[in-house]
Amino acid sequence: xxxxxxxxxxxxIAFSLGWFIHRQYQTSPPLPDPSPxxxxxxxxxxxxxxxPLQAFNTPYLEQNNNLHRYMGKYxxxxxxxxxxxxxxxxxxxxxxxxxxxxxxxxxxxLQIKVDTASLMTGxxxxxERAYIPAFIYNETLSDKFLIGMRWEPWSILEAKxxxxxxxxxxxxxxxxxxxxxxxxxxxxxxxCVLSLPLFIGDYSxxxxxxxxxxxxxxxxxxxxxxxxxxxxxxxxxxPIGQMLKGIPEQWRRKYxxxxxxxxxxxx
Numbered sequence: 001x002x003x004x005x006x007x008x009x010x011x012x013i014a015f016s017l018g019w020f021i022h023r024q025y026q027t028s029p030p031l032p033d034p035s036p037x038x039x040x041x042x043x044x045x046x047x048x049x050x051x052p053l054q055a056f057n058t059p060y061l062e063q064n065n066n067l068h069r070y071m072g073k074y075x076x077x078x079x080x081x082x083x084x085x086x087x088x089x090x091x092x093x094x095x096x097x098x099x100x101x102x103x104x105x106x107x108x109x110l111q112i113k114v115d116t117a118s119l120m121t122g123x124x125x126x127x128e129r130a131y132i133p134a135f136i137y138n139e140t141l142s143d144k145f146l147i148g149m150r151w152e153p154w155s156i157l158e159a160k161x162x163x164x165x166x167x168x169x170x171x172x173x174x175x176x177x178x179x180x181x182x183x184x185x186x187x188x189x190x191x192c193v194l195s196l197p198l199f200i201g202d203y204s205x206x207x208x209x210x211x212x213x214x215x216x217x218x219x220x221x222x223x224x225x226x227x228x229x230x231x232x233x234x235x236x237x238x239p240i241g242q243m244l245k246g247i248p249e250q251w252r253r254k255y256x257x258x259x260x261x262x263x264x265x266x267x
Contacts, residue, residue: 039111039137041118043080044082044193045082046083051127052128053119053129053130053198054129055130055199056129056130056197056198056200058231060231060238061170061231061232061234063173064172067170067197068194068195069122069152069195070153070192070194071194071195072192073184073186073191074193076191082193104215105213106215107147107213107215108216109139109140109142109144110136110138110146110186111136111137112135112219112221113137113220114196115133115135118132118133119131120133122195129197130197131195131196132195134194135192136191139188143187143188145186146183147182147184147213147214149181153211154211154214154257155209155211155257156168156170156172156256157170158207159207160205160206160222161205161262165262166208167265168256168257173255174255199228199231200226201229202226203228203229204226205227206223206225207224207225208221212258217258
């Protein structure tokens, strides 16, 4: 009986010692290197609108400063909910200009996708208007910063004209005051949503979104749409068109984020 107990405890001690040695010398497998995930267009949901959405039947080249609407920032996901309220960049997300070195290119690596298969709603003059979403996303491993004014990225829409060239169909009124100018932080695996007006008109063509980041111009892929041919022109009663003809080209281009409209190229 005594020998059996000794044998039992010998087995227990040997097993415990073996387990302890195994734990001491066991090496954990190396963790996989982090790699960016590919962005996938999420499904968008909003509150139901009560009336048919009205597209934008715009007759002339128009100012964009308040037409493209920033709709919020999100982590990569399969679906998102967009509030009906306009969302401003929060204090945690917004950096003033002096926080970023002028030598840096803080938006390098950001990409754009426009989803023409999805329709969004937004209120303009108490009417439900039709928009399509543009996603500005970060697949890199570092934070990126998108510059904007009054919580809106610097952006306009361009369209391909009958001559095959690309021209802006919107202009961006530049500001001299930097009080409301700053950067939106877009961390790795994050994106923000910008709503673009859905146009209708007599001319079927291709469009693309143009964003000025302060150091470079980002362009979306091209997508099909309809506009009015007169959207390449200024309204005869719009004083901006006449004013732009009389200023140097380097200042004129600020209104078009580095581009130049067809109507001014003819002169």
